[in-house]
Amino acid sequence: MTSSNTSDSTVHPYTREMAMIHQVFRRESRLLAELVQEVRPADTARSRILAEHWRLYSIGLHAHHTGEDEVLWPVLLPHLDLDAEQVLAMEAQHRGLDEGIAEVQRHMDRWQPRALPEDRDELAEALRRHHRQLCAHLDEEEREVMPLVALHVGEEQWRAVGERGLAETPRNRLMIALGAILEDSSPEERQEFLARLPVPARMLWKVVGRRRYRRETDRIRGRRTTA
Incomplete structure (x- = not known):
């Protein structure tokens, strides 16, 4: 109770x-x-x-x-x-x-x-x-x-x-951490989570974060791909 x-x-x-x-x-x-x-x-x-x-x-x-x-x-x-x-x-x-x-x-x-x-x-x-x-x-x-x-x-x-x-979280891993959270999120969850971030963080994710996360997961998972 x-x-x-x-x-x-x-x-x-x-x-x-x-x-x-x-x-x-x-x-x-x-x-x-x-x-x-x-x-x-x-x-x-x-x-x-x-x-x-x-x-x-x-x-x-x-x-x-x-x-x-x-x-x-x-x-x-x-x-x-x-x-x-x-x-x-x-x-x-x-x-x-x-x-x-x-x-x-x-x-x-x-x-x-x-x-x-x-x-x-x-x-x-x-x-x-x-x-x-x-x-x-x-x-x-x-x-x-x-x-x-x-x-x-x-x-x-x-x-x-x-x-x-x-x-x-080390600063150089922040975009990797963000990508890991967003990877399996629904479109609604992704939109809401990103909306709660400061505008500079959202821009950084769009400009470099997504590519950085894709490179990281490709290196770790080999031929497996990231959605």
């Missing part, structure tokens, strides 16, 4: 963007397992590319979860009573995901230098386990916790969560 002290006049946060960000991690964790499994034995050029992509992915996922733990949950928890268990479960799942990420990293470190097929297969399986664990967590968070956020977290507090994520 939640408390009912939220005013009807509260401007609710745009929580849909959280699902859009989650979709990035769902897609990239799935693709990493598939792309690693496709690497030919001893193709260390590909193993280096995918190891670097994994490094950036895992840093991004860790920053995302740390932002929730340190910025979002402390704002949300004071408004909850029995539903606080849902938020505490999210924190526990974050710790479990950290363990899975560490396991993948161990396999990645063994596979990357020589790209041996037996190491590749073990790594791909660890990545598939990570993907399943992550998707179960994200599904539960969107189903159980995001409605609580929409009800109890104000627009300004929600904006602070986004600013934390922005600060954690």
Whole structure:
């Protein structure tokens, strides 16, 4: 049960963007397992590319979860009573995901230098386990916790969560991050998300961002293409 002290006049946060960000991690964790499994034995050029992509992915996922733990949950928890268990479960799942990420990293470190097929297969399986664990967590968070956020977290507090994520993203990766969010978005989501950005950011995306993201994904995915 939640408390009912939220005013009807509260401007609710745009929580849909959280699902859009989650979709990035769902897609990239799935693709990493598939792309690693496709690497030919001893193709260390590909193993280096995918190891670097994994490094950036895992840093991004860790920053995302740390932002929730340190910025979002402390704002949300004071408004909850029995539903606080849902938020505490999210924190526990974050710790479990950290363990899975560490396991993948161990396999990645063994596979990357020589790209041996037996190491590749073990790594791909660890990545598939990570993907399943992550998707179960994200599904539960969107189903159980995001409605609580929409009800109890104000627009300004929600904006602070986004600013934390922005600060954690290197400036030279901002257009890549934007492209990753927009890739699987519906036309309506894409339009609304871009409308919330400053005008210079929207112009930069149109002028250079789209091409930069396409080059990045072509390099990582090889012959696979980006929609």
